[in-house]
Amino acid sequence: MEPDDFDSEDKDMLSWDINDMKLPQNVKKTDLFQEWPDSYAKHIYSSEDKNAQRHLSSWAMRNTNNHNSRILKKSCLGVVVCGHDCSAEEGRKIYLRPAICDKARQKQQRKRCPHCDGPLKLIPCRGHGGFPVTNFWRHDGRFIFFQSKGEHDHPKPETKLEAEARRAMKKAHMTSSSISLNLKGSPRTKSLLGETQSQGSLPLTWSFQEGVQLPGSYSGHLIANSPQQKSLNDCLSFSKTYGSGGTTDLADQTSTLDPTKLYEKCKLPSSRTYSSGDLLQPSASGVYSDYNDLQTWTKNAALGKNSLNENCYPNYPFPLTSWAYNFSPSQNSSEPFFQQIPLESPAAKTGCHPLWPNPGGNLYEEKVHVDFNNYIQSPPYHSPQEDPFLLTYASHPHQQYSLTGKSNKWDFDEDMTCVGLDHCNNEMLLNLCPLR
DNA sequence: ATCTGCGGGTTGG
DNA sequence: CCAACCCGCAGAT
Numbered sequence: 001m002e003p004d005d006f007d008s009e010d011k012d013m014l015s016w017d018i019n020d021m022k023l024p025q026n027v028k029k030t031d032l033f034q035e036w037p038d039s040y041a042k043h044i045y046s047s048e049d050k051n052a053q054r055h056l057s058s059w060a061m062r063n064t065n066n067h068n069s070r071i072l073k074k075s076c077l078g079v080v081v082c083g084h085d086c087s088a089e090e091g092r093k094i095y096l097r098p099a100i101c102d103k104a105r106q107k108q109q110r111k112r113c114p115h116c117d118g119p120l121k122l123i124p125c126r127g128h129g130g131f132p133v134t135n136f137w138r139h140d141g142r143f144i145f146f147q148s149k150g151e152h153d154h155p156k157p158e159t160k161l162e163a164e165a166r167r168a169m170k171k172a173h174m175t176s177s178s179i180s181l182n183l184k185g186s187p188r189t190k191s192l193l194g195e196t197q198s199q200g201s202l203p204l205t206w207s208f209q210e211g212v213q214l215p216g217s218y219s220g221h222l223i224a225n226s227p228q229q230k231s232l233n234d235c236l237s238f239s240k241t242y243g244s245g246g247t248t249d250l251a252d253q254t255s256t257l258d259p260t261k262l263y264e265k266c267k268l269p270s271s272r273t274y275s276s277g278d279l280l281q282p283s284a285s286g287v288y289s290d291y292n293d294l295q296t297w298t299k300n301a302a303l304g305k306n307s308l309n310e311n312c313y314p315n316y317p318f319p320l321t322s323w324a325y326n327f328s329p330s331q332n333s334s335e336p337f338f339q340q341i342p343l344e345s346p347a348a349k350t351g352c353h354p355l356w357p358n359p360g361g362n363l364y365e366e367k368v369h370v371d372f373n374n375y376i377q378s379p380p381y382h383s384p385q386e387d388p389f390l391l392t393y394a395s396h397p398h399q400q401y402s403l404t405g406k407s408n409k410w411d412f413d414e415d416m417t418c419v420g421l422d423h424c425n426n427e428m429l430l431n432l433c434p435l436r
Numbered sequence: 437a438t439c440t441g442c443g444g445g446t447t448g449g
Numbered sequence: 450c451c452a453a454c455c456c457g458c459a460g461a462t
Contacts (some may be wrong), residue, residue: 003444055440064453072441075453102455103437131453160439 014042018071018136019145025141034146035134036156043146053142055137058159059125059152060098075132076125076150079157080108084118097157098122127153140375 016023024044031043033051035058045052061074080096087093094115099105107119125132128150136147158166 063439064439065443065445065455066452067443073452099438100440104438107437134453161438 016042016145018042018138018145023138023140023143023392024147025143027143030143037146037148038133039148041146041148042262044182045144045146047139047142047144049144052137052146055135056160058156059135060100060157062100070138072137074135074137076124076127077105077132077151078123079121079154080122080338081155082113082116082118083121084114084116086116086118088115090181095157096120097160097163122191123154125150125154127151227424251258279414391434 016382027044028045030049031050033045033056034041034043035051035056037043037057047053055072055074057074060077060079062077064073064075068234077098077100080098082094085093094113096108099108109122111120112118113120127133131150133148133150133152136145136149140143236349
């Protein structure tokens with residue numbers, strides 16, 4: 001707050017390097033957790049920040065041995081795309097999250113595209129001098145220092161939450177498969193089910209926007225009353241939508257899914273109460289500190305894209321995953337915060353919202369909704385990198401990243417070769433403080 | 437079944 | 450010496 005301090009503070013915040021013997025300890029202001037750090041970013045988080053404690057990132061980061069127990073190093077695995085570059089409805093592409101574990105990744109690559117059944121291709125990250133982008137985490141004193149090296153040269157994969165949500169969905173589908181057969185069995189639906197069962201990958205490519213609209217304004221409901229029920233329905237509608245293009249009629253299926261299970265993980269953050277005003281309160285958390293973000297948000301809202309949904313997710317408590325992150329909303333200035341938010345957990349992605357009580361805080365354990373988005377996605381205004389999932393909305397061709405064949409930005413030169421690589425581990429969660 | 441972190445070990449610059 | 454990576458182990462989900 002005081003200008004003077006600010007300057008010196010700023011310097012401290014930027015002049016350090018993760019390898020320095022001593023890292024600044026006079027940090028007055030810690031950063032809000034960044035879900036999609038990119039481009040040589042540096043952040044100083046509070047040691048209380050759960051997301052930081054878990055070394056989370058929405059990029060698929062695997063653990064890398066740097067033979068330094070004090071500094072945790074992780075490298076990016078890139079993103080898994082359809083080898084046939086298929087597009088779901090509306091031009092959406094599929095960007096799956098590479099499994100972190102080598103074995104799981106190999107297995108994943110043997111699976112087929114959830115949409116066209118084509119082969120899956122791993123686009124490796126080469127954003128750091130041809131090597132994967134690396135992230136470093138170091139716990140020191142009351143802070144957790146984060147440093148990123150390199151700039152991701154591929155689309156964002158679905159987040160961990162989204163991937164979990166997918167799995168959950170799949171499970172739900174399996175569970176209710178018998179029923180579903182009777183359900184509206186549109187061709188689409190059927191095929192999806194089949195895929196799901198045989199492939200294990202996401203079943204669908206649903207359209208996020210259509211399917212996920214939150215009912216109404218989000219603001220009020222963030223916490224609303226029976227969010228769970230609602231969300232469940234929403235969730236279901238997703239899948240259904242995907243199949244029929246409809247929207248909410250999954251509710252009827254809901255009952256078949258064993259809501260109990262779905263909700264297990266989905267407790268809404270009951271303790272938190274957010275008022276609609278929270279959404280735009282940048283100051284409180286710094287969330288919307290970025291004017292552009294706000295602008296974008298506004299724009300979306302105007303467009304009727306339910307920005308909330310996209311950005312903040314309203315209340316969708318989608319049961320599928322545990323959402324746990326509380327990312328701060330404003331990410332790199334380059335990322336509009338809504339990038340992916342569409343289906344993803346709102347929280348997860350952007351951090352924007354009301355559901356998060358304290359942006360740097362830990363929501364971590366809350367669970368949430370789902371994010372299907374990843375899978376396919378299409379957020380309109382992002383830059384390629386920003387969109388994790390899929391990206392393209394036909395209607396918003398601007399930044400699509402289509403991986404079209406070889407002309408794409410990402411050339412899969414390695415075509416399937418990449419598939420073979422793997423390593424294991426990485427990304428986020430857990431490690432509550434290993435690094436000393 | 438996976439994720440995540442650790443650490444031994446190899447390879448190439 | 451450093452960086453990238455492979456591999457297996459162990460604890461936690």
